[in-house]
Amino acid sequence: MMNTKNVLYYGIFLASLIILPFFLNSDWVSVMTTFLIYSVVSLSQDIVLGRAGMFDMGHAIFFGLGAYSTAILNMVYGWPILATVPVAIILPIIASVLLAAPIIHLRGDYLLVTTIGFNIVFTQALKNNVFGITGGPNGIFGVEPLKIFNFSLSSQMSIYYLAFFILLLTLITIHNLETSKPGRALHYLNLDSLASECIGINTRFYRLYAFALSAALAGLAGVVFTLQFSAVSPGAFNFIQSVLFFTIVLVGGPSSIPGVLLGTFFMFVVPEMFRQFAEARYLVFGVAMILIMIWRPKGIWPVKFGKIPSYLTKE
Amino acid sequence: MALLELDNVTKIFGGLVAVDSLSISIDKGMIYGIIGPNGAGKTTVFNCITGVYKPEKGKIIFKDKDITGFSSHKIANMGITRTFQTIRLFNEMSVAENIMSGRHFKSKQKWWHGVIHTPFYYKDERENWVKVKEYMGLFGLTHLAKMTAGSQPYGIQRKIEMARALATEPELLILDEPAAGLNDKERLELVDTIERIRDMGVTILLIEHNMDLVMNITEYISVLNFGKKIAEGKPEDIQNNPVVIEAYLGKEDEDE
Numbered sequence: 025m026m027n028t029k030n031v032l033y034y035g036i037f038l039a040s041l042i043i044l045p046f047f048l049n050s051d052w053v054s055v056m057t058t059f060l061i062y063s064v065v066s067l068s069q070d071i072v073l074g075r076a077g078m079f080d081m082g083h084a085i086f087f088g089l090g091a092y093s094t095a096i097l098n099m100v101y102g103w104p105i106l107a108t109v110p111v112a113i114i115l116p117i118i119a120s121v122l123l124a125a126p127i128i129h130l131r132g133d134y135l136l137v138t139t140i141g142f143n144i145v146f147t148q149a150l151k152n153n154v155f156g157i158t159g160g161p162n163g164i165f166g167v168e169p170l171k172i173f174n175f176s177l178s179s180q181m182s183i184y185y186l187a188f189f190i191l192l193l194t195l196i197t198i199h200n201l202e203t204s205k206p207g208r209a210l211h212y213l214n215l216d217s218l219a220s221e222c223i224g225i226n227t228r229f230y231r232l233y234a235f236a237l238s239a240a241l242a243g244l245a246g247v248v249f250t251l252q253f254s255a256v257s258p259g260a261f262n263f264i265q266s267v268l269f270f271t272i273v274l275v276g277g278p279s280s281i282p283g284v285l286l287g288t289f290f291m292f293v294v295p296e297m298f299r300q301f302a303e304a305r306y307l308v309f310g311v312a313m314i315l316i317m318i319w320r321p322k323g324i325w326p327v328k329f330g331k332i333p334s335y336l337t338k339e
Numbered sequence: 340m341a342l343l344e345l346d347n348v349t350k351i352f353g354g355l356v357a358v359d360s361l362s363i364s365i366d367k368g369m370i371y372g373i374i375g376p377n378g379a380g381k382t383t384v385f386n387c388i389t390g391v392y393k394p395e396k397g398k399i400i401f402k403d404k405d406i407t408g409f410s411s412h413k414i415a416n417m418g419i420t421r422t423f424q425t426i427r428l429f430n431e432m433s434v435a436e437n438i439m440s441g442r443h444f445k446s447k448q449k450w451w452h453g454v455i456h457t458p459f460y461y462k463d464e465r466e467n468w469v470k471v472k473e474y475m476g477l478f479g480l481t482h483l484a485k486m487t488a489g490s491q492p493y494g495i496q497r498k499i500e501m502a503r504a505l506a507t508e509p510e511l512l513i514l515d516e517p518a519a520g521l522n523d524k525e526r527l528e529l530v531d532t533i534e535r536i537r538d539m540g541v542t543i544l545l546i547e548h549n550m551d552l553v554m555n556i557t558e559y560i561s562v563l564n565f566g567k568k569i570a571e572g573k574p575e576d577i578q579n580n581p582v583v584i585e586a587y588l589g590k591e592d593e594d595e
């Protein structure tokens with residue numbers, strides 16, 4: 025149910041991303057790769073936080089589980105990268121359902137504190153080298169590049185396009201979600217959980233569904249993260265990172281794809297543009313966040329509901 | 340045979356017995372009314388039937404099946420849907436999307452259709468939107484399809500809520516004070532709508548404060564006071580029942 029205007033906007037956005045690397049030096053290609061990866065994580069966070077309205081502040085766990093799965097299976101067990109991908113998706117799904125199941129009925133603020141707790145436990149476990157495979161505080165270095173049919177995707181350019189591909193996949197998934205029964209159910213239960221139950225929506229199931237789907241996407245982003253840096257370390261997945269993803273969704277616009285993409289851009293790319301101002305840029309940043317929340321409480325680019333098929337209003 | 344039966348249902352809040360050993364029996368196809376003064380326990384009865392509260396004692400039987408303690412969504416999926424005394428719509432969403440929520444269970448999309456769209460998805464999606472269109476037509480809401488539900492006047496919001504409940508294709512529709520906050524014109528329309536829903540074969544259970552409306556439209560009435568049923572019968576019998584007049588009608592005269 026995309027109208028022609030939206031198709032055009034997305035077309036321009038995606039086409040610019042495709043040609044962009046030809047105009048950038050490799051440092052900036054690397055920055056933009058990070059942007060693509062974090063966009064996927066933020067969009068996945070939005071499924072739980074924006075759409076289903078659950079205050080999940082431990083989203084870095086699922087991102088980290090994906091990244092570490094690939095790193096560990098490759099470095100410790102010698103798996104080829106491609107073979108690690110299913111694990112990097114399924115493990116976060118299982119973890120998200122196990123973590124969320126006992127806490128899913130909690131009210132917003134309680135859920136928030138619980139997920140922060142989970143995140144702290146997660147990073148501590150990584151730092152303490154659990155099962156002797158996480159590499160401790162320094163993490164794991166020297167992960168191999170992805171190989172597809174003897175092609176080794178080791179250049180920055182190739183990883184950029186890999187990240188682009190994952191973002192494209194995520195955008196398609198979320199568009200499909202938005203226009204389906206499960207996607208609508210998330211909005212309903214978010215806006216009024218009791219009314220949703222009373223018209224027959226199993227709110228518990230769809231809350232877990234939101235967690236599982238978002239964990240899967242975050243895990244996939246984790247794989248590309250590992251490939252981008254050929255390394256993983258606990259600091260990349262600590263609770264501060266979760267706060268960032270959470271903030272991106274709120275500042276950008278919950279449930280709004282362009283909003284979340286803009287939010288990610290402001291958080292990860294704009295600071296790079298103002299590198300020369302060193303720490304001062306973060307001050308500007310904090311102030312900007314405060315102002316946005318005061319003046320645009322629904323985010324920079326708020327979501328619009330009412331995207332319904334045109335034949336509903338005809339004759 | 341009764342469609343819905345309450346057998347000695349009791350609901351207690353702390354020390355307060357909100358519903359006290361209530362037994363009622365509702366036949367298929369009728370419009371059944373529950374009346375009583377404020378705080379009599381009417382809404383609590385509805386909350387017990389729809390699984391929002393679990394009664395401390397007693398049984399709720401729907402179509403010969405004991406549904407006591409079932410979760411709300413399960414009860415809804417068995418064929419009981421409701422509206423709320425204070426309207427509960429998905430305010431930020433459009434009128435059409437609100438009604439679409441009522442199609443949730445009837446839609447046969449599976450969890451993976453939230454990720455991948457198959458030919459079946461397109462068929463199912465279209466079928467359900469067409470149903471939404473039908474219900475919008477039935478309630479005269481078509482021209483408001485894209486409008487935000489929360490910004491509509493009460494009369495319209497009540498209609499949206501009823502359309503949403505009806506979109507689930509229930510066997511029993513429960514209306515909690517559907518005329519509250521409506522003006523005279525809207526109230527007349529409501530009577531008309533309720534009768535049309537009944538003619539579609541849906542059994543209706545309603546709580547109403549507006550006496551004219553209740554006496555007009557219902558075929559059978561139970562009167563609650565302090566959680567207890569103090570009378571039941573046809574509207575004309577209730578109107579002339581001295582116990583009811585004392586407990587309820589008398590009080591209303593004092594109030595208004």
Ligand SMILES: Nc1ncnc2c1ncn2[C@@H]1O[C@H](COP(=O)(O)OP(=O)(O)O)[C@@H](O)[C@H]1O
Nearest residue numbers: 352355357375376377378379380381382383384
């Ligand atoms: N969730 C609740 N917690 C505590 N007391 C409640 C609750 N719901 C209703 N009550 C009490 O139960 C009694 C019946 O309330 P209610 O069913 O809303 O009455 P009615 O709908 O007939 O006006 C009232 O005294 C009310 O205060």
Ligand SMILES: [Mg+2]
Nearest residue numbers: 381382383424
């Ligand atoms: Mg009430």
